[in-house]
Amino acid sequence: MTTLTDPPGSTFRLSMLLNDTRYRSTTLQVIAFILLMSAIFYLYSNLATNLREAGLNISFAFLGTPAGYDINQTLIEYTSQSSNLRAAFVGILNTLLVAFLACIMATIFGVIAGVLRLSKNWLVRKLMAVYVEIFRNIPVLIWILIIYALMTIASPSPRAFRGDDATASMILDGAAITNRGVYVPGPFFTRGIGGEDGSVINWLLVIAVLIGSFVVTRMVTARANATQEATGVRPNTLWTNLAIWFVPIIVLLFILGLAWDIPELKGFNFSGGLKVGAPLIALWFALSIYTGAFIAENVRAGIQAVSKGQTEAAAALGLRPGRVMSLVVLPQALRVIVPPLISQYLNITKNSSLAILVGYADITATLGGITLNQTGRAIECVLLLMAFYLAASLIISAVMNVYNNSMKLKER
Amino acid sequence: MKKSVFIGALTAAGLMAGAAAAGTLDDVKERGKLNCGVTTGLVGFAAPDANGEWKGFDVAVCRAVAAAVLGDASAVEFVPTTGKTRFTALASGEIDMLSRVTTWTFSRDVDLKFDFAGVAYYDGQGFMVPKDLGVSSAKELDGATVCVQTGTTTELNLADFFRANNISYEPVPVETNAEGQQQYVAGACDVYTTDASGLAATRAAFENPGDHVILPEIISKEPLGPLVRHGDNDWGDVVRWTLNALITAEELGVTSANVGEMASGTQNPEVARLLGTEGELGAMLGLDADWAKRAIETQGNYSEIFATNIGEETPIGLARGLNAQWTDGGLLYSPPFR
Numbered sequence: 001m002t003t004l005t006d007p008p009g010s011t012f013r014l015s016m017l018l019n020d021t022r023y024r025s026t027t028l029q030v031i032a033f034i035l036l037m038s039a040i041f042y043l044y045s046n047l048a049t050n051l052r053e054a055g056l057n058i059s060f061a062f063l064g065t066p067a068g069y070d071i072n073q074t075l076i077e078y079t080s081q082s083s084n085l086r087a088a089f090v091g092i093l094n095t096l097l098v099a100f101l102a103c104i105m106a107t108i109f110g111v112i113a114g115v116l117r118l119s120k121n122w123l124v125r126k127l128m129a130v131y132v133e134i135f136r137n138i139p140v141l142i143w144i145l146i147i148y149a150l151m152t153i154a155s156p157s158p159r160a161f162r163g164d165d166a167t168a169s170m171i172l173d174g175a176a177i178t179n180r181g182v183y184v185p186g187p188f189f190t191r192g193i194g195g196e197d198g199s200v201i202n203w204l205l206v207i208a209v210l211i212g213s214f215v216v217t218r219m220v221t222a223r224a225n226a227t228q229e230a231t232g233v234r235p236n237t238l239w240t241n242l243a244i245w246f247v248p249i250i251v252l253l254f255i256l257g258l259a260w261d262i263p264e265l266k267g268f269n270f271s272g273g274l275k276v277g278a279p280l281i282a283l284w285f286a287l288s289i290y291t292g293a294f295i296a297e298n299v300r301a302g303i304q305a306v307s308k309g310q311t312e313a314a315a316a317l318g319l320r321p322g323r324v325m326s327l328v329v330l331p332q333a334l335r336v337i338v339p340p341l342i343s344q345y346l347n348i349t350k351n352s353s354l355a356i357l358v359g360y361a362d363i364t365a366t367l368g369g370i371t372l373n374q375t376g377r378a379i380e381c382v383l384l385l386m387a388f389y390l391a392a393s394l395i396i397s398a399v400m401n402v403y404n405n406s407m408k409l410k411e412r
Numbered sequence: 413m414k415k416s417v418f419i420g421a422l423t424a425a426g427l428m429a430g431a432a433a434a435g436t437l438d439d440v441k442e443r444g445k446l447n448c449g450v451t452t453g454l455v456g457f458a459a460p461d462a463n464g465e466w467k468g469f470d471v472a473v474c475r476a477v478a479a480a481v482l483g484d485a486s487a488v489e490f491v492p493t494t495g496k497t498r499f500t501a502l503a504s505g506e507i508d509m510l511s512r513v514t515t516w517t518f519s520r521d522v523d524l525k526f527d528f529a530g531v532a533y534y535d536g537q538g539f540m541v542p543k544d545l546g547v548s549s550a551k552e553l554d555g556a557t558v559c560v561q562t563g564t565t566t567e568l569n570l571a572d573f574f575r576a577n578n579i580s581y582e583p584v585p586v587e588t589n590a591e592g593q594q595q596y597v598a599g600a601c602d603v604y605t606t607d608a609s610g611l612a613a614t615r616a617a618f619e620n621p622g623d624h625v626i627l628p629e630i631i632s633k634e635p636l637g638p639l640v641r642h643g644d645n646d647w648g649d650v651v652r653w654t655l656n657a658l659i660t661a662e663e664l665g666v667t668s669a670n671v672g673e674m675a676s677g678t679q680n681p682e683v684a685r686l687l688g689t690e691g692e693l694g695a696m697l698g699l700d701a702d703w704a705k706r707a708i709e710t711q712g713n714y715s716e717i718f719a720t721n722i723g724e725e726t727p728i729g730l731a732r733g734l735n736a737q738w739t740d741g742g743l744l745y746s747p748p749f750r
Contacts, residue, residue: 054503055525055643068568070583080571149598157599159545179600180557267555268545268602269582278600356562359585359595365562370585373496373563376524378503 047379062375063088069370071361073277084371091366092388098283098362099349099392105288106348107341110295115325117300128296135293140351143290148282148358152179155278158269174262176270179278183263186274191257202256209248217241279360283352291348298340302333334407342400346393353389363388436508436640436647437481437698445487448474449507452492452588456613456721456728457513466490469721470511473532473638473655476707477509480654480699485710494587495563499524502641509651511638513607515565525642529652532637534734534743536630537569538608540615543625545602550629554579559592559601561585566606569632589614607634609722609730616727650697657704659746660686661713663737668712675705686749693749714744 017027051057063085070080075093078086117128135143158178161169170176176183192202220237228234263273306329314328315321355362356369364385372381440446450458450470458468471490479485491507502510503525513535514520516528539558541547550573560567562585574581584601586592593614596604604611608630615621638655640648661667664683666674675687684690687708688701697703711717718735722728736742 068571070571070574070581072582072584080575152595152598152600159599179598268553269555269557271555356585356587361585365585369496370562370567373499374568376499376519378500 051379058380059377060380062371062377062380065375067371068374071366072359073280073361084367084375087371088363088367088384091361091363094360094366095349095352095355095362095364096392098280098287098355098360099352101284102287102291102348102352103345105284106291106295106344109288109292110344111299113292113296114299114303117296118303132293132296135290136297140286140290141354141357144283144286144354144357147286148278151278151282155179158265161265161270170263174260176263176265178270180269181275181277182281183270183273183275185260185262186272187258188261189256190259191255193256205256206249206252209252213245213248216244220244277360279355279358282358283355283360287348287351291344291351294347295341295344298337298344299333302335302337303329305336306332335409338400338404338407342397342404345396345400349392349396350389436644437650440481440508440647444482445489446474446478446482446509447489447491447507448477449491449493449498449501449510449512450474451512452494452590454513454589454610454613455617456726456730457609458490458511467721469533469717470513470638472711472717472721473511473658474509476658476711477638477651477654479706479710480657480703481650483700483706485706495561496587499526502526502639505641508647509638509640513610513636514639515607515634516637516639517565520639521642526639527642527645527648528637528639529648530637530655531635531743532655533609533635535607535609535634535636537566537605537632537634538611538630539627540596540604540611540624541602541627543623547625547627550627550631551577551579553581553603555581556602557582557584557600558603558605559584559586559595560605561589561592562587564606565632565634570605573631593617607636609636609728612730613722613728616729646698650699653697654704654707656746657686657707657749658711658714658717659737659744660749661704661708662715662744663739663746666708666713668709668716671705671708682749 017023064083066081067084067087068080069087071078071087071090073094074090075097076086076090078090113128113131116124117132119125119128155177156179158176158180161176161178174185189202193205220240224235224237261272261274263270263275266272310328310332311324314324319327352362353364353368356365359365367381367388368385372378375381448471450466450468453459454468456468458466458470461467466488474488474490475485478488491501493501493507493510493512498510498512498514499520501507509529510526511532513533515535516531520526521528539550539553541553547553553574558570558581560570560583567583567585570581570583581603584595586595589606589610592604592606595601597618604614606614608626611626615624615626618624638651640651660682661671664680664686666683666686671687674683675689678684678687678689681690685693687705688694688703692701694701694703712720715732718732719725722730724731732740732742734743736744738745
């Protein structure tokens with residue numbers, strides 16, 4: 001006689017939460033979540049209790065009160081009577097400006113150095129290796145200080161331009177390099193829309209025209225590609241594209257009456273024209289050349305990741321070395337280069353917070369420095385600072401990820 | 413990611429506030445050492461000498477408190493702070509007192525929750541320019557580039573002064589006095605502004621002090637003094653009355669040289685109370701009877717501290733001016749020891 005017993009029913013026992021693989025991971029996650037939440041709650045209540053005991057509170061009202069201090073580089077209108085919030089925005093714009101400039105410059109440095117590191121010329125190859133190793137292995141803080149110190153010591157002060165026995169003179173009578181910054185002629189519009197104050201609209205107009213030209217040239221190129229596919233003959237687009245780029249903008253600038261404001265020595269400093277401050281230049285250059293060394297290594301790694309057969313095949317088709325690099329190797333290498341490049345861009349943005357070292361008024365210097373000190377609202381200011389850097393980094397990541405997705409191998 | 417950042421900030425803030433509990437006097441006694449916040453280096457006020465020993469006017473105040481509380485003027489841990497870090501350091505309990513050319517203002521006293529223990533030095537903000545600029549008044553500084561220490565009252569006064577006079581300037585923010593000095597010498601700014609005493613101290617450190625002039629305008633009131641956390645009144649009293657003891661000692665003619673002799677045989681009842689031979693003033697503070705005697709013995713009275721660190725005999729060469737005793741036409745006026 002055979003006895004057939006049913007498999008045990010699916011009765012749930014508490015021990016199964018740990019022993020049964022079906023439940024174990026969920027259990028552990030729930031425990032971890034509870035621990036995390038209680039830790040957060042403990043820290044928060046500790047903070048709240050201690051603040052209350054010290055008679056302090058968390059309040060963001062200080063953002064609306066007048067800042068009371070002046071800032072040396074303001075991209076938007078700002079006086080010492082503007083609010084702390086506006087001072088923070090001035091800082092944010094300054095941070096974004098230097099980060100943007102440094103990202104572009106670092107990419108240029110990095111790509112050039114990375115490609116040249118693989119040069120067949122021994123001297124060039126070794127020179128680039130020296131550049132990478134020196135700049136990569138010394139902290140960026142020290143580079144910022146060195147470059148700023150060299151700038152302030154090596155270049156003449158505005159005083160040296162004065163008098164008959166001036167020891168320094170302006171370049172082409174239009175630009176001056178001083179230890180406080182570089183002064184160049186600044187463009188302005190004599191017949192601009194909205195008179196003196198309407199200059200923003202004029203510049204937006206200029207940018208709109210440039211974007212329009214860009215879109216149209218893309219369309220012309222696309223049509224040329226289509227023609228080439230259909231007939232095998234590529235129409236010459238060079239002159240058309242040049243005309244599309246230059247004619248509208250020249251006409252617009254002529255209508256608006258573009259003129260140049262030449263800087264001249266007045267009192268203590270040069271006035272008029274466009275001033276690029278020494279702190280901005282030092283920070284920009286230091287961040288670019290430092291991060292450029294890292295990017296160079298990324299670029300080298302990316303290029304070496306492209307199989308040698310690709311280069312040889314391209315050479316066999318009769319492409320010159322320069323075209324092999326730009327048409328065959330680099331487009332494939334970009335797939336390897338872009339992901340680490342994102343983190344280099346993030347590093348630049350975060351490293352720009354060292355700006356206060358050279359007196360550059362970035363967000364850390366305005367909101368996290370002077371405002372924090374003058375109002376004593378340390379926790380609030382630091383929270384806002386963290387929120388800003390987090391948001392900025394996430395936005396940069398998002399944009400670069402979109403680019404990365406468009407570059408990566410399309411699997412079909 | 414957002415969460416983890418948040419936790420970090422809260423931890424930092426929680427720890428910071430956690431340390432700031434009451435009972436500093438007991439903490440200091442138990443530790444056997446006074447943590448005193450000073451500048452990162454301002455000759456005459458607080459700077460390490462060639463042997464690495466801290467010297468200066470602010471340093472002497474710290475040492476006097478240490479001598480009064482711990483009986484040892486060398487039992488001080490000097491914590492260098494910048495204009496930016498000083499208040500956080502004090503609020504977080506990293507230092508017990510701040511003696512760092514800090515201006516007593518309403519918002520610092522009330523909003524930042526500190527208590528100023530009195531005024532150790534009456535100062536005002538001035539401007540220093542190279543002599544060859546030919547400037548004789550601060551009102552001629554239109555368009556100048558000005559180096560200013562960030563996070564100070566100086567920065568705000570500067571903005572106010574130029575706005576009130578309707579002239580423009582460009583600020584170059586610097587973190588420390590040394591950095592400001594370096595920028596000024598390199599010519600990155602035309603003008604250096606800070607408290608007049610600080611300007612004198614900075615100028616004294618130059619190779620050719622005569623090439624620089626301090627402009628006559630004093631654009632602000634800067635009463636400088638030691639400060640402690642608000643709410644710890646016992647500790648605040650110790651610092652306040654140690655400072656007052658130094659001032660009173662000068663008024664009563666007690667010096668580091670004669671303090672022993674005065675303590676044993678004085679006819680003046682206030683001197684006796686000050687030096688602990690009469691009354692219970694020390695016990696009221698939670699200290700022993702000789703507290704003020706030790707402070708004066710080791711550091712000297714106010715005039716001795718002034719003369720050795722910043723007085724006219726020193727390279728800094730500051731006159732007593734407002735900082736003379738009230739009996740000599742100055743502002744120093746200690747409440748009575750009674």
